[in-house]
Ligand SMILES: Nc1ncnc2c1ncn2[C@@H]1O[C@H](COP(=O)(O)OP(=O)(O)OP(=O)(O)O)[C@@H](O)[C@H]1O
């Protein structure tokens with residue numbers, strides 16, 4: 361099992377990259393009064409057929425034996441369901457995929473959020489040509505950062521690959537999350 365939600369985010373975001381997405385939204389929402397932690401990833405990649413979609417969350421279906429066994433989605437689904445949450449995935453071939461995992465916030469078995477600033481840094485630096493949006497909602501407030509806006513400021517989008525910029529991004533997110541929680 362993956363230990364942190366941030367590791368699930370990385371895994372699911374990599375699926376979007378593999379699907380050829382040009383825009384991807386990653387949203388984390390912490391709703392303490394509602395006792396819900398949710399993670400949503402939405403992309404405009406190649407999508408999945410209805411047949412494939414029905415099997416993708418189940419690692420024991422036959423189609424899985426005919427190719428490399430992927431466990432990213434099954435792990436996330438299992439993790440959410442073990443925490444009184446739910447897992448919803450929808451996809452349209454040629455249009456994109458949306459995946460949402462909900463957890464009971466106070467569930468003792470819930471994976472901790474993990475290091476989102478480092479994870480987002482890794483994703484942005486790794487695939488700077490994709491239009492990423494990271495949105496983090498806490499209570500009624502939210503923070504978001506996009507590679508589009510960063511590219512505008514940097515002028516050269518390739519600078520997103522540099523350690524200096526990556527560390528700056530990580531720092532900005534860490535600060536913003538602290539502020540959200542204040
Ligand atoms: N966002 C997506 N768009 C299109 N297809 C997807 C998407 N996410 C997953 N898939 C399809 O579902 C398969 C299973 O995904 P999953 O994350 O469970 O495993 P994997 O990526 O194949 O392997 P692993 O994550 O274990 O390295 C992928 O190989 C891909 O074919």
Ligand SMILES: [Mg+2]
Pocket residue numbers: 371372374375430431432433
């Ligand atoms: Mg995967």
